[in-house]
Amino acid sequence: MNPALILASSSVYRRELLTHLQIPFSCISPEVDETPLPNELPQQTALRLAQVKAKKVASSHADALIIGCDQVATLDNLQLGKPLNHDNATNQLRMMRGREVIFHSALCLYNAATQNMQALVVPYIVKFRNLTDAQIENYLLKEQPYYCAGSAKSEGLGIAIIERMTGDDPNALIGLPLIALVNMLQNEGVAVI
Secondary structure (H helix, E strand, O other): OOOOOEOOOOOHHHHHHOOOOOOOOOEEOOOOOOOOOOOOOHHHHHHHHHHHHHHHHHHOOOOEEEEEEEEEEEEEOOOOOOOOOHHHHHHHHHHOOEEEEEEEEEEEEEOOOOOOEEEEEEEEEEOOOOOOOHHHHHHHHHOOOOHHHHHHOOOHHHHHEEEEEEOOOOHHHHHOOHHHHHHHHHHHHOOOO
């Protein structure tokens, strides 16, 4: 019998992605401080937070496999966090128009029983269209992506503001690299198919 699988996230998007694997899991929000550390590179921030989230949930679920995730968007190595409001989202999208943004999606699978940790960062590059201020405003009023790194949701209307996407796993852009997760689960003896 497989150990319980827990997604350490409150993200409805990650939850929806994980359902594609058709394996039972539960979700627990880890409630961690997501502030980057001084001089921390974006991919280091994402990886550290994915690991912290998994370990936080493991502290109360000693026999589970815990999936921790985090995503940091970067433009010229400047971290673009969740905008949280309309003004910040407007500013982010203005900075990103016509430019490439790298989304660093970190994934951690932590076996609380054995303390085995697998973790990596899957980058995904997005080139945004050269949007007008009116297009940015229209997009934000319709989608309100205020809790998404980089102020856009590619799985929704955000696809209309994107010119090109490049990467190994399109699920990484949404925040849960499923290709890597399947490999990690197999390493822990959990067969997806």
